[in-house]
Amino acid sequence: MSLSKAGKSALRAALLQVRSGLTADDVEKAAELLARQALELPELSGARTVAAYVSVGREPGTRALLDALHARGVRVLLPVLLGDNDLDWGAYDGPGSLARVQHAGKMTLLEPAGDPLGKEAVVEADAVLLPGLAVDGRGMRLGRGGGSYDRVLARLERAAADPSLVVLLYDGEIVAHVPEEAHDRPVHAVVTPSGTRRFR
Numbered sequence: 001m002s003l004s005k006a007g008k009s010a011l012r013a014a015l016l017q018v019r020s021g022l023t024a025d026d027v028e029k030a031a032e033l034l035a036r037q038a039l040e041l042p043e044l045s046g047a048r049t050v051a052a053y054v055s056v057g058r059e060p061g062t063r064a065l066l067d068a069l070h071a072r073g074v075r076v077l078l079p080v081l082l083g084d085n086d087l088d089w090g091a092y093d094g095p096g097s098l099a100r101v102q103h104a105g106k107m108t109l110l111e112p113a114g115d116p117l118g119k120e121a122v123v124e125a126d127a128v129l130l131p132g133l134a135v136d137g138r139g140m141r142l143g144r145g146g147g148s149y150d151r152v153l154a155r156l157e158r159a160a161a162d163p164s165l166v167v168l169l170y171d172g173e174i175v176a177h178v179p180e181e182a183h184d185r186p187v188h189a190v191v192t193p194s195g196t197r198r199f200r
Ligand SMILES: Nc1nc2c(c(=O)[nH]1)N(C=O)[C@@H](CNc1ccc(C(=O)N[C@@H](CCC(=O)O)C(=O)O)cc1)CN2
Pocket: 053, 054, 055, 056, 059, 079, 080, 081, 087, 105, 106, 107, 109, 131, 132, 143, 144, 145, 146, 147, 148, 149
């Protein structure tokens, strides 16, 4: 394994360990603050289409944000995990439009139950909310390691799409350095319960 890959998996394990200590109450309180902070970002509040994801377990909560965006008439796209870790997309149309899906070896996810729109649908987004475990001072993001969003970013680049890239994290998850590989691309902003930090 390369040094960067080893560094990423060690950092990922350490951060997941910290998240595993959060209580339901911690997650809920942070989620409220995250939604409030995120809705103040013009990149999200002014978007016509936002590609997001539904948080599960101890991930920084996205659901209040999704509902607020949907209620304002923003088109919200959600990922559908494919067998090769690539992502298809579907529309969010309120909590009743979600299905619980158990992919082998992964957390149970909430995915859009409606018609899949195709992998390229994400290029229509004005803003993309990416899951992550950490971001560093340059905006380099540590993901879960599936490479799903690395592929999304590559697809956006190929389509010459330039949406705002935003990550929601807990306050201790902005770290000094995320090891990067050649395929990694920085995000533009990170939102935590205590504020927003921009990288462009
Ligand atoms: N809520 C949510 N939805 C998401 C993601 C995400 O990180 N969070 N994704 C982000 O890409 C995509 C799905 N990819 C996923 C990749 C790994 C795991 C997962 O449970 N990983 C285990 C470790 C198991 C393993 O190593 O394979 C874990 O992190 O505990 C979940 C989703 C799209 N949807």
